[in-house]
Amino acid sequence: MQKLVEGIHEFQRNHFSQEQRLFETLVEGQHPLALFVTCSDSRIDPTRLTQTKPGELFIQRTAGNIVPPYGAVHGGEAATIEYAVSALKVRDLIICGHSHCGAMAGLLDPDMIQKMPAVRAYLEHAEATRRIVEENYEHLTDPAKRLTLTVEENVLVQLENLRTHPSVAAAVSRGELKLHGWVYKFETGEVFAYNPEKVEFEPLEDVAPTDVPPDRTLPAI
Numbered sequence: 001m002q003k004l005v006e007g008i009h010e011f012q013r014n015h016f017s018q019e020q021r022l023f024e025t026l027v028e029g030q031h032p033l034a035l036f037v038t039c040s041d042s043r044i045d046p047t048r049l050t051q052t053k054p055g056e057l058f059i060q061r062t063a064g065n066i067v068p069p070y071g072a073v074h075g076g077e078a079a080t081i082e083y084a085v086s087a088l089k090v091r092d093l094i095i096c097g098h099s100h101c102g103a104m105a106g107l108l109d110p111d112m113i114q115k116m117p118a119v120r121a122y123l124e125h126a127e128a129t130r131r132i133v134e135e136n137y138e139h140l141t142d143p144a145k146r147l148t149l150t151v152e153e154n155v156l157v158q159l160e161n162l163r164t165h166p167s168v169a170a171a172v173s174r175g176e177l178k179l180h181g182w183v184y185k186f187e188t189g190e191v192f193a194y195n196p197e198k199v200e201f202e203p204l205e206d207v208a209p210t211d212v213p214p215d216r217t218l219p220a221i
Helices: 001-014 017-028 045-052 074-088 104-110 117-136 143-162 166-173
Strands: 033-040 055-064 090-099 177-183 192-194 200-203
Touching: 017 117, 033 045, 045 055, 045 117, 055 074, 074 090, 074 166, 090 143, 104 117, 104 143, 117 143, 143 177, 166 177, 177 200
Parallel strands: 033 055, 033 090, 090 177
Antiparallel strands: 177 192, 192 200
């Protein structure tokens, strides 16, 4: 706790004063560039990763960057998405998974979360991910590669869940919203984006920022 308090003092003394005008303009409202949906994992810092300032990124964080299908859960996820799309008019919506994801590891090995009933219940919204990996990639036995694949497949599954949200579906159909799938490898700083033309995740710099179409799958490994 002491580290957090000291950090606040450091922010107030040295950082706030340098950008005081920026913070003052925030009272006038927010106009974020994108909704960034990512995992709750403490090793991910969306604003640092994207080098965005306060007011530029609307962030939603859930275990495993999971987006429950519309109507499956009456909670904050759907409300956050709807507000970002309908009220804030974000133009881009990104789902960003990450390497070494504990939620995806638990999805593959239920024994890891046996004593965490809330986590088990929430991961049911990634059941399609588990089935895709289990039934389509039986030959992939290396644990690290299997986890990486699961992270990637889950990003695509959650993008499909996003399309069940009326605000998202309507904005996409009007051409006012684009959906993107990313995977962040925090140990190297690399970000991989899903390329719908090549049907695979590629380094972000090699992928044009186009919308991910609804019909997708990863090639067999």
